[in-house]
Amino acid sequence: MFDGMLDKDLVSWNSIISGCVSNGLPLNGVELFAEMCSSGVNLDLATLVSVLPACSEMSFIKMGQTIHGYSVKVYGNKEITLVNALIDMYSKCGNLGSAKILFERMEDRSIVSWTSMISGYTRNGWFEEAMGLFEMMELEGISPDLYAITSVLHACACNGSFDQGKRMHDFVARNGLESNISVVNSLMHVYAKCGDMEAARMVFDCANKKDIISWNTMIGGFSKNCLPNEALELFIKMQCHSRPNRVTMACVLPAVASLSSLDKGREMHAQILRAEDLSDLHVSNALVDMYAKCGALSFARKIFDRIIDKDLISWTVMIAGYGMHGHGREAINAFKEMRCQGIEPDGACFISILYSCSHSGLIDEGWRFFNIMKHEYKIEPTVQHYACMVDLLSRAGRLTKAYNFITSMPIKPDSAIWESLLRACRIHRDVKLAERVAEHVFELEPENTSYYVLLANLYAEVEKWEALKKIREKISRHGKQKHRGCSWIELRNKVHVFASGSKLHPRSEKIGSFLEDVRKRMKEEGYFGQNKFILKDRNDYLKEDVLCGHSEMQAIAFGILNSSKGKPVRVTKNLTVCGDCHEVIKFMSKMVSREITLRDSERFHQFREGRCSCRGSWGAELKKNQGLYQDADSFGISLGTQGNMARRK
């Protein structure tokens, strides 16, 4: 209609420009604005205010500045709406300084000015300032509206400010604003970000109206807070009310990944393929990560290859995927290729490459990347980077070096760092250092018995019975275990969960007799009582027999007993597999001629013909198996994780 008009006046132009800009066509809006300028029609306030949001959306900061200059000349910074639009433009283009100057020099500010500035601060990472500004606004006697409330709630969420969020919640309740979906969604987001999913759920359940954002916020919250089953449950429930969109898929896929549920993952993937509008870069990246963590590295690579505009996240998940499967060389190649494509790594990307090096025993390469990161990219290492380096040294048996490295760190080491050294001390039977290390972890986490158990096992292995007795007394005194061991296996679309030490599963009798059989055969082949392996007959000092007490043993036995001969068995565990179980699983893979894949909280272990793809993170086979699994890709589908990914509540 606009094109067909013979007489276009100011309002015609303003209408079409504003129409474009507010309907996702910012470039058309800008082009029409340029046309309008050269057509000789005079501009007015509405023209400028309409076109400015298009500048911010397109990041046309030069154009925004030009408009700013023109508006000073014509309106002298006296028009509040215009200055508001300029503030918003500057903050969205990343120039918070200019936005701040404009805001501070305003004589009269409307609620929109305050809100624009509050979200400007939040957008640029100044969360405390955003919340402070909200308070100042209230002090000036301006009562917040829905926009101001959602903006400050967003700042609370980003900052993880629970108390502030709760105060806002009270305010919302007092003023009867709980019927507004945006406010409710923002509140849920605050609680989810602060880790209080119960509070988020309360808000969600009480809301009389829910939109797609409400569902996505809850599903994403469950995913991020290690409640993957709740996330999946809600995802199913949601589909009775509204259709998932791309954001939904990006929210739910990490839940699938943390459960290592390949069946569910493929279901989701199929759902994405069926609906044409369910995929974007976020979703593709989440798919690559999901497949890697479900053990299907070749699928992950296929999806990865099909991504046209790979970004830093795409590369990072692919590198981490290679790392958790022990393909360090491939990880390094991917890193190199990424740099060739002109993509700059960030701190998180370096974590995945360092992690890959440490899990593949690539010591020199690991150090090289660590130095490149510090000196070439000027990235200050965080506790996670240091943890990778300690892990690298520990696995290589350079225990003293690792100890000195930790004590010379410029930041305070956390318990995970000490733990990896403590594990290494056990493998290399270094009691003296282990005791020094243990003191640090006991101090940091006195309640966590798993460290005491670790030390106890070491004492048992070197036959220090007196020390063992003492540490066992300590264990019973400190009582509760922080993370109870549990493993799960997916068979015919059903998940079977096994907890350590329990014999509750209906098939537990059969599992027990199978494991008894394994034990007998191992005995016959001389696995006990020799120093050849870590495993010893230790009924005399361990409450639970390794063979049937540890959950992964039960899950693997269950898998072998309930699937056809020769089929691979895939199990996921929430903690790290112990050295003894690791030996037993190797034996089992040979005994029943099966490929066994175990994803623990650290990585994938692929057992085949009596060997494991981890190339001996477990010391005993450190040299023996070096380089054996260069081509582990040929395994096809296996099971993966980084850090606490596999933890399950």
Next chain:
DNA sequence: CAAAGTTTAG
């Protein structure tokens, strides 16, 4: 014909 807010991947 005009300004501000809520959900997503490592």
